[in-house]
Amino acid sequence: MTALSRRNFVALGASTVFASSFGARMAFARAATNRRFVFIIQRGAADGLHTVAPVGDPAYAGQRGSLAEDFATAPRLDDMFALHPSMKNIHALYGAKQALFLHAVASPYRDRSHFDGQNVLETGGTSAYQLKDGWLNRLLTLLPADDKAIALAATVPMALRGAVEVASYAPSGLPDASDDLLARVSQMYQGDAQLHGIWEQATATRMLTSDLASDNGRNAAATGDLAAKMLAAENGSRIAMIETGGWDTHAGQKGRLAGQLNGLDQMVGALQKGLGPLWSDTVVLVATEFGRTVKVNGTQGTDHGTASCAMLMGGAVNGGRVIADWPGLADAALYENRDLKPTLGLDTVIGSTLSAHFGLMPQTAARKLFPEVQMARPLQDLVRG
Amino acid sequence: MSDASIALNRFGLGARPGEDAGNDPRKWLAGQIAAFDPRPQAIASQIPSTQVARNLADFYERQRLLRLENPGPRRRAVSPAKPAAAQPAMAEGAMMQDMQATQPAPTMQPAAKPLYQGEDAAMLARREARRQQQQAYVGMVSARALTAINSPTPFAERLVHFWANHFAVSADKLELVGLSGTMEFEAIRPHVMGKFGDMLNAVERHPAMLLYLDQAVSIGPNSPAAQRQRGRRGGLNENLAREIMELHTLGVRSVYTQADVTEFARAMTGFTVAGIGRARGAGGLDGEPGSFVFADRLHEPGTRTILGKQWAGQGEEQAAAVLGHLATHPATAKHIATKLARHFASDDPPAPLVARLEKAFLSSKGDLPTVYRALIASPECWAPKPAKFKSPWEWSISAMRTLGTQQLQPNAVNGLMGQLGQPVWKPGSPAGWDDVAGAWAGPDAVMRRVEAAERMAQRTKNLIDARQRAAELFPDALSPATAQSIARAESPGQGLALMLVSPEFMRR
Numbered sequence: 001m002t003a004l005s006r007r008n009f010v011a012l013g014a015s016t017v018f019a020s021s022f023g024a025r026m027a028f029a030r031a032a033t034n035r036r037f038v039f040i041i042q043r044g045a046a047d048g049l050h051t052v053a054p055v056g057d058p059a060y061a062g063q064r065g066s067l068a069e070d071f072a073t074a075p076r077l078d079d080m081f082a083l084h085p086s087m088k089n090i091h092a093l094y095g096a097k098q099a100l101f102l103h104a105v106a107s108p109y110r111d112r113s114h115f116d117g118q119n120v121l122e123t124g125g126t127s128a129y130q131l132k133d134g135w136l137n138r139l140l141t142l143l144p145a146d147d148k149a150i151a152l153a154a155t156v157p158m159a160l161r162g163a164v165e166v167a168s169y170a171p172s173g174l175p176d177a178s179d180d181l182l183a184r185v186s187q188m189y190q191g192d193a194q195l196h197g198i199w200e201q202a203t204a205t206r207m208l209t210s211d212l213a214s215d216n217g218r219n220a221a222a223t224g225d226l227a228a229k230m231l232a233a234e235n236g237s238r239i240a241m242i243e244t245g246g247w248d249t250h251a252g253q254k255g256r257l258a259g260q261l262n263g264l265d266q267m268v269g270a271l272q273k274g275l276g277p278l279w280s281d282t283v284v285l286v287a288t289e290f291g292r293t294v295k296v297n298g299t300q301g302t303d304h305g306t307a308s309c310a311m312l313m314g315g316a317v318n319g320g321r322v323i324a325d326w327p328g329l330a331d332a333a334l335y336e337n338r339d340l341k342p343t344l345g346l347d348t349v350i351g352s353t354l355s356a357h358f359g360l361m362p363q364t365a366a367r368k369l370f371p372e373v374q375m376a377r378p379l380q381d382l383v384r385g
Numbered sequence: 386m387s388d389a390s391i392a393l394n395r396f397g398l399g400a401r402p403g404e405d406a407g408n409d410p411r412k413w414l415a416g417q418i419a420a421f422d423p424r425p426q427a428i429a430s431q432i433p434s435t436q437v438a439r440n441l442a443d444f445y446e447r448q449r450l451l452r453l454e455n456p457g458p459r460r461r462a463v464s465p466a467k468p469a470a471a472q473p474a475m476a477e478g479a480m481m482q483d484m485q486a487t488q489p490a491p492t493m494q495p496a497a498k499p500l501y502q503g504e505d506a507a508m509l510a511r512r513e514a515r516r517q518q519q520q521a522y523v524g525m526v527s528a529r530a531l532t533a534i535n536s537p538t539p540f541a542e543r544l545v546h547f548w549a550n551h552f553a554v555s556a557d558k559l560e561l562v563g564l565s566g567t568m569e570f571e572a573i574r575p576h577v578m579g580k581f582g583d584m585l586n587a588v589e590r591h592p593a594m595l596l597y598l599d600q601a602v603s604i605g606p607n608s609p610a611a612q613r614q615r616g617r618r619g620g621l622n623e624n625l626a627r628e629i630m631e632l633h634t635l636g637v638r639s640v641y642t643q644a645d646v647t648e649f650a651r652a653m654t655g656f657t658v659a660g661i662g663r664a665r666g667a668g669g670l671d672g673e674p675g676s677f678v679f680a681d682r683l684h685e686p687g688t689r690t691i692l693g694k695q696w697a698g699q700g701e702e703q704a705a706a707v708l709g710h711l712a713t714h715p716a717t718a719k720h721i722a723t724k725l726a727r728h729f730a731s732d733d734p735p736a737p738l739v740a741r742l743e744k745a746f747l748s749s750k751g752d753l754p755t756v757y758r759a760l761i762a763s764p765e766c767w768a769p770k771p772a773k774f775k776s777p778w779e780w781s782i783s784a785m786r787t788l789g790t791q792q793l794q795p796n797a798v799n800g801l802m803g804q805l806g807q808p809v810w811k812p813g814s815p816a817g818w819d820d821v822a823g824a825w826a827g828p829d830a831v832m833r834r835v836e837a838a839e840r841m842a843q844r845t846k847n848l849i850d851a852r853q854r855a856a857e858l859f860p861d862a863l864s865p866a867t868a869q870s871i872a873r874a875e876s877p878g879q880g881l882a883l884m885l886v887s888p889e890f891m892r893r
Contacts, residue, residue: 113637115816156827168829177836185835188870192888202828245813250599250624298620299602
């Protein structure tokens, strides 16, 4: 089998699929947007205080102990905050006013379970398992019908699950199946609603990635590069979600976070490079389910906490700023005597960003994306018009 | 699905050639409780945790000596409190496969630069240690698969996999690569047909769990060790205590608070592992490397208040008493009942089934066979519509059983599971793998099964008639559409590939 025959088969299959099942939606489609949106989820509760450190807070050095050493010579963002020295690309973006940090941010979730916290972060509810679909999927229902989304993962993460079909892609080490088998599988799944839908997506995704599969996402930069290719393709996705893990730094936090943040930095750098001119229409959101304790624990790490830091990056971001209604790190200012107190809702950040980025009415977007949340006033000017 | 097909596929792991569930499928299932072999040959021939630990201890010792010989400019020669390899080993081998398969997350280890003379030897030692641990891991993955493929008690083997996922560890750090499988073999299998409390006790004392969730390094702030080491590293780590309450017993959002977690973490101090892991920093623990030890001098003295009760006990007894209480707590019964119901009946566990299992658990004080019998007797588990989308592991094992696989290439199963997105003992989180269709029924995941099915079918060299196999595997339960697709295949091999990805085979 040659690559050419694979493409021919799949292209044929996919066009048939689109004509039959998406025809009705395409008839009503509005003008497609050029805007791109990438959600990088940090699974495991990333320590925002060790990413964008409030070095100007009088209590900072005392509370953070040895963790503060990393920021002794770190680049300052303003009078209060310094950026982790591993994040060189992102620091350059900040200088170019294309990176924005929002601190003391949290979802409505207030307990400390990763799994419940991630569910709230991804569904956009106020408690775990209250909503059955993800806010990123609901965003798709507000966008033109041909705006597609893709998850850079073997399976679709919660934020992208829901009524709109979404593709997933991760590089495969298996040899391609033969065209004839693929055609027969299509036929066999005709009568099975679930597998039929999944299979349509699988074959359509293959068409886009058949030439890209050699780029296997072995490291963060390659993953960022792969995502950029998915987003840059003519008929590609407008929205992508990338999963990262390894943020649960209960022990030995300094070394581990330095590596993690370097990887994140490389990923963002590769996205910027890969998107080229499209970067000016792009917003990348980085967020985690909750933060970590202010004090260092007994094993040079931190335990599960509450508020953390979110990042917005991209040419469309009105950056070069840190936005924070800073609650302070003194003991009396902490949430439940241990965590950074949240002063800004992650839902407000996401709702404000997406409504501005995609030209949606803020109230409409808020109601759709976070139906259970009593949303605060939208933040203005996060995104360039 | 017919009852026979449900017994073979939903309760079991698919049928080997010639296997059937007999005249009474329920009896066939219940009979497996007594017939289960906790230590079959393939598993008995693997190295035990003590041997894995001894290899690790040797490596740490070699590293220590190398550091003494070559005190580098960046290192203090006298405080080897933390072996370098105790950092999460993210760069090579096992980890790469894991990352690639589950999440395209960044690999994040700065490139190693030779800093001083002698580092080459240290690097070599590290590589050798990784290779050794990886070899043990791959062998255990194969042993697990071979046992499942050849087992005459597939329902019991499915339960082993269920419990290993319930008490998930993830082979992401060097210490866990070789130890993860030994926990299933040493702490899960012996108790699968016993009391839940015994399994809980064995798991929470196993080196894999103690190292994975950082219990081995947790030190009571007022313990003798902390008093002596004032100002040096060491303190409370609540990771394991939290996950015991959240994941292993009571369940999230149930009856406990943050204060209960912290108090339980204090009670648990002293639970540690001899000879390996970062706990070596605490120094001088007697015992064979890798064995459980209770270290009095790490233990936080005093009475604890947990779940509204006072726990006065001394030393190891204190946490043991709390574990005993958790093991038969009504919240635990509900949590376990819900997970079993989700596994055997539906992604949305039916409430009457959960209530029935809960009652069986409570009235028998966590006697697992009693719970399994309630499961077998429950009509919700016998609903004719396929209830569950198979995980990659379930799909692979049932495929190999169907094909009559007898032997495995050393790395075959490990490689396959990485490619299908479910590397064995590497869920990446203590919550284990999700047990709902949403986690597995994705476009890329299904495409990979199709690719794998074609490759597996090609290896059978057209010797198996898929029409006949499908009829045996799905007695009175094969749809006309699938039967037709298989019958019209261009070759027996292609027919088999189609059978392996048919709607009937993707679900159970």
